[in-house]
Amino acid sequence: MHCSWKAVILLALASIAIQYTAIRTFTAKPFQICPVPSPTNCGLGPDAEPFDRTCEEGPYFAYNASRKTHILVLATTRSGSSFVGQLFNQHSDVFYLFEPLYHVQTALIPRLSHSKNVAERRVMLGASRDLLRSLYDCDLYFLESYIKPQPVNHTTDKLFRRGASRALCSPPVCDAFGPGEANAEEGDCVKKCASLNMTLAADSCRERRHVAIKIVRVPEIGDLRALVEDPRLNLKVVQLVRDPRGILSSRIETFRDTYRLWRIWRATGRKPYNLDLSQLTVVCEDFLNSVSTGLSRPHWLKGKYMLVRYEDLARNPLRKTKEIYEFLGMSMDQNVVRWIQTNTRGSKELSAKHKYGTVRDSAANAESWRLKLSFEMVDYTQNVCQQVLRQLGYKAVKSSDELKNMSLTLIQDRTFVPFL
Ligand SMILES: *[C@@H]1O[C@H](CO)[C@@H](O)[C@H](O)[C@H]1NC(C)=O
Ligand SMILES: *[C@@H]1O[C@H](CO)[C@@H](O)[C@H](O)[C@H]1NC(C)=O
Numbered sequence: 001m002h003c004s005w006k007a008v009i010l011l012a013l014a015s016i017a018i019q020y021t022a023i024r025t026f027t028a029k030p031f032q033i034c035p036v037p038s039p040t041n042c043g044l045g046p047d048a049e050p051f052d053r054t055c056e057e058g059p060y061f062a063y064n065a066s067r068k069t070h071i072l073v074l075a076t077t078r079s080g081s082s083f084v085g086q087l088f089n090q091h092s093d094v095f096y097l098f099e100p101l102y103h104v105q106t107a108l109i110p111r112l113s114h115s116k117n118v119a120e121r122r123v124m125l126g127a128s129r130d131l132l133r134s135l136y137d138c139d140l141y142f143l144e145s146y147i148k149p150q151p152v153n154h155t156t157d158k159l160f161r162r163g164a165s166r167a168l169c170s171p172p173v174c175d176a177f178g179p180g181e182a183n184a185e186e187g188d189c190v191k192k193c194a195s196l197n198m199t200l201a202a203d204s205c206r207e208r209r210h211v212a213i214k215i216v217r218v219p220e221i222g223d224l225r226a227l228v229e230d231p232r233l234n235l236k237v238v239q240l241v242r243d244p245r246g247i248l249s250s251r252i253e254t255f256r257d258t259y260r261l262w263r264i265w266r267a268t269g270r271k272p273y274n275l276d277l278s279q280l281t282v283v284c285e286d287f288l289n290s291v292s293t294g295l296s297r298p299h300w301l302k303g304k305y306m307l308v309r310y311e312d313l314a315r316n317p318l319r320k321t322k323e324i325y326e327f328l329g330m331s332m333d334q335n336v337v338r339w340i341q342t343n344t345r346g347s348k349e350l351s352a353k354h355k356y357g358t359v360r361d362s363a364a365n366a367e368s369w370r371l372k373l374s375f376e377m378v379d380y381t382q383n384v385c386q387q388v389l390r391q392l393g394y395k396a397v398k399s400s401d402e403l404k405n406m407s408l409t410l411i412q413d414r415t416f417v418p419f420l
């Protein structure tokens, strides 16, 4: 019994490897690895290799010429990443994609949402990096290999959260909305725009100066090193973190099936013996690894990494957003300012129809977990995540009274200066 179970896993792994190789080999053009011009390979001396010609004509110089900014929002689910994504999506010169790695995961690891298996993880990361590289190059055809069913004639209606990208809901990609309706609801976009023409989407990407991609499926910044160091990219990583207690609470509300046992704990006051603790510990481990790397300022992250606490953004959206744009070296256009004004606290129009209504009182929302989790659950989280809470400046509570006393702030003032 045990043996056959192992065999199944092995088979599954083998098939993943084969699928991955097949995808890399037979679809879309591979993204070349070009030599980097540097004093060591710059043709000094007779033995030096001549600089590769195909690469010389390749994307390295194309990027340099326009010098796009490639923004990566590195986040985890329920950490406020949709909000941060909007800060870029609303910019008129940004082509934004909402979690394209969803397709990589569903194609390669259909059943497991949080695979701890090293081999699977490596396959998924390798594929993710390749895809991100291509997307920053506006090569959207590359994504097609992962979309099920595979697009025909470069057209699909299966792109994950297409409606979350303004660029994919407006001309030239979709003509269904007038200029005044640029902020159409996600569902309206999917309903009114015809199938997505990937050729037009790629055109739209090329027309815009910058590309921003939000991902929640890469565990930590170290996994992105190859991309960060890729000289063809001008990658800037905005890592979003949030109090793990807040993440847990929000996931319990949102992912009702997967977090069912946590709800039972909350309702009964008793921790189920078969609770999947990794649903919490993985978040804390990933944050700890990632933030430790980021804050230790390794040379490869110089000028390329900014750590943002969701709570700081929620308390002061406009100011924090300005800091983010400064770090990116981009100007923040009026659309972004307007979006923040209408969708966060301080907004005058309190119409209920706005989709981001929950974000409006963002500061209160960021801390609402305190009223939703039991003290036992919070206490437990504080033990498991002790180190990362301290590192990020989130205070532990010692009693239920402290937990529920909202005038007692749990967020220590910290400035995480971007490493420039
Ligand atoms: C590359 O970018 C640098 C800095 O922006 C610029 O000085 C240089 O001329 C560019 N090179 C090419 C080939 O575009
Ligand atoms: C794809 O394009 C070809 C040539 O234009 C056409 O014959 C075919 O019907 C198209 N397929 C679909 C599914 O639209």
Ligand SMILES: *[C@@H]1O[C@H](CO)[C@@H](O)[C@H](O)[C@H]1NC(C)=O
Binding pocket: 153, 154, 155, 197, 198, 199, 200
């Ligand atoms: C997608 O757009 C391109 C560029 O306009 C066009 O040539 C192509 O026919 C379109 N594809 C479909 C299936 O409509």
Ligand SMILES: *[C@@H]1O[C@H](CO)[C@@H](O)[C@H](O)[C@H]1NC(C)=O
Binding pocket: 401, 405, 407, 408
């Ligand atoms: C709540 O916290 C505030 C600030 O620390 C404190 O002054 C107040 O006494 C606390 N209220 C209760 C009911 O414990």
